[in-house]
Amino acid sequence: MSTSLWLRTAPPIPTDRFEWDGAYDVVIAGAGLTGLATGVMLAHGGARVCVLEARTVGAVTSGNTTGKVSLLQGTQLSQITRFSSERVAAAYVDGNAAGRDWLLDFLDDHRVPYDVRDAYTFATTLDGLDRLDAELRAARAVGLPVSEERACELPFPVEGALILRDQAQVHPMQVLAALAAELRRLGGRIVEGERVTAVSAADPAVVTSSSGRTTADAVVLATGTPILDRGLYFAKTEPYRSYVAAFRVPGVLPQAMHLSAETPARSLRTARDADGDLLLVGGDGHPAGRGGSTAAHVAGLTAWAERTFPGAERTTWWAAQDYRSVNRVPFVGWLPRGRGRIHLATGYDKRGLTNAVAAAISLSADLSGAEVPEWARILHHRVTRPIDLADGARANAATGIEAARGWAAAETAHANENLAPAEGMGAVGRRGVAPVAVSTVDGRTCELSAVCTHLGGIVRWNDAERSWDCPLHGSRFAPDGTVLEGPAVEPLGHA
Incomplete structure (x- = not known):
């Protein structure tokens, strides 16, 4: 299993204990x-x-990010203009600049x-060069000072x-440590090991988590993908690892x-690390x-890096998951219902x-009653085009195919009750009518239900990471079934 360079070299981040029945302005x-x-941002305005x-x-x-802070983002702008208007692309750039x-x-x-x-997008093929030309046109149309x-x-x-000149690269955990310290200095609380499993939109809202409940005037789901299915954002985004x-x-x-x-x-x-x-x-x-195979x-x-940079020696590796919206622009704002x-x-x-950070600026303005930036208003009210619907349909069709394929494979396989998988390996089989996920990690063999607790994918x-990953909407589970990330909030059941 892997640990990122940033997490390996993270500074200490003090946190707080859970407060049963705590009441806040925002959770x-x-x-x-x-x-x-x-x-x-909210705490600076006086919010609890x-x-x-x-x-x-x-x-x-x-x-687990690469730690790049740049407005030149590969071919992102030309992708956005393929799905949306130049006005939306310009608002996207303005939000990212903010x-x-x-x-x-x-x-x-x-x-x-x-x-x-400086940030570069480069091409090694003629097809890639065509993509650069499209990106340059999109960048110039929205006023981003990109040159060839x-x-x-x-x-x-x-x-x-x-x-694009004068962008930045950061150590992400140093960034988070500074933000966490500032939030606590302003009276905010940060509680680790506290998984939110449900939110009621009552007045006040009730947040149910691992240790109990908390109430708040407003709740923000900053969980990568929303852990609540209202609005069907799991179907409007694709998880990429x-x-x-x-x-x-x-x-x-x-x-x-x-x-x-x-x-x-x-x-x-x-x-940089301690050795250079x-x-x-x-x-x-x-x-x-x-x-x-993720491995x-x-x-x-690794092989590409070793070929390209002779003598390169890998010190660590890691992976990250992010979510792509159907029109390449983030969803930020109120959750339906x-x-x-x-x-x-x-x-x-x-x-x-x-x-x-653009999302934080938009959310904090919404929640505090401050003036919402023009770019945020444009992004809130962007129009869904037929190409968005077509791309969303493609993604959901692929999800449906994966669901059927997973169940079909489980139904035709049999779990061998007498043979544990080799160290670091896992397999899905069937015991009776139930799909079973069996793995061996660090000498421990675990048998679990192979059915994702979100929407029933196999x-x-x-x-590579020794985890159970759902091919439908990106929920991930540790070998013992514990939720790692994604829309699922409940662990895999025992077989």
């Missing part, structure tokens, strides 16, 4: 960047805030170090590149941040729970360090 589920930034985190601060996406500027100002004020770096280059510092030939590996590389490292226009994606940036400089290489994304994706990413008391943010499409073994 936030999730102590990642969205949750903590929203909490700080409590953040409930199912695991630990930054344990899921925020602590998020970037707020975050870097906060880091400056709290003396948290970060690196100013025919070469860059990478140690392999490229067909072309786009560059991608990988990052850190390498010790002899010689001079590329100093800018780089992201390829082609797939499989290749993302590069530098970082590192090169971080990311990519190989695929829908969560699908795409075959093969890690091996492929939440009576205006439940709010959400999801669909950052791997661009979370700017989108998360889980699959993740051989």
Whole structure:
């Protein structure tokens, strides 16, 4: 199993005890960047805030990101304009710029170090070059000062590149530590190991979690994907899992941040640990729970880095999950049927360090009654186009196929009662009529129900991270059935 460079080198983050029947102005589920930034903004306005985190601060996406803070995001703008208007694309850029500027100002004020770096999107094929041309047109249409280059510092030939100057790269856990300290200084509370399992939209709202209940005037679901099914956001987004590996590389490292226009994606940036400089290489994304062996994706990413940077030695690797909306723009605002008391943010499409803070700006304005930025109003009221519906239908059709395939495979397999899987392995079979998930990790064999507790998909073994992953909507479970992430809030049952 893997631990990110950021989590390995995270500073201590003090937290608080759960307060039974605590009453707050706002309860936030999730102590990642969205949750903590929203909490700080609201607390600065005098709100009483409590953040409930199912695991630990930054344990899921925020602590496993690449740590890039950039408005040049691969070919994201041309994708957005394919699904939406230039007005929406411009609002997206304005929101991301607001998020970037707020975050870097906060880091400056709290003396948290970060690196100013140029950001590149590069192409190694003619098809990739066409994508760069489309991205350049989209960027210029919305006023983003992107320019073209025919070469860059990478140690392999490229067909072309786009560059945006003076972006940034951060240590995400140092960012979260500073936000957590500021929130607690302002009187807010952060409780770890407290999984939210239900929210009632009563007045006040009632939040049910691992240790009891909490009440609040408003609730924010900052959980990657909403843990409540109202609004069907699990069907409006696709979960994607991608990988990052850190390498010790002899010689001079590329100093800018780089992201390829082609797939499989290749993302590069530098970082540091106690032993010196590192090169971080990311990519190989695929829908969560699908795409075959996850260990093969890690091996492929590692092999590419070792070929491209001779002498590279991997020091660690990790994975992260993010959610892509059908029109490539995040969903931020009120949850349907939440009576205006439940709010959400999801669909950052791997661009979370700017989108998360933009979401926090929008949410805190909504919740405090402050003036909502124009870009946020535009994004709140964007129009769904036929291409959005078509892409959503494609994604949901793929989900339906995966559901049927999983049940069919389980029904035709048999669990061998006398043979435990090899160490680090898992398999789904059938015992009677029930699908069973069996794994062996650290010498312990666990037998569980293979049925995801969210909407009944059949889980699959993740051989790199040693987890059970649902191919429908991205819920993930530890070998003992404990929920790791995703829309599920209940563990896998025992077989």
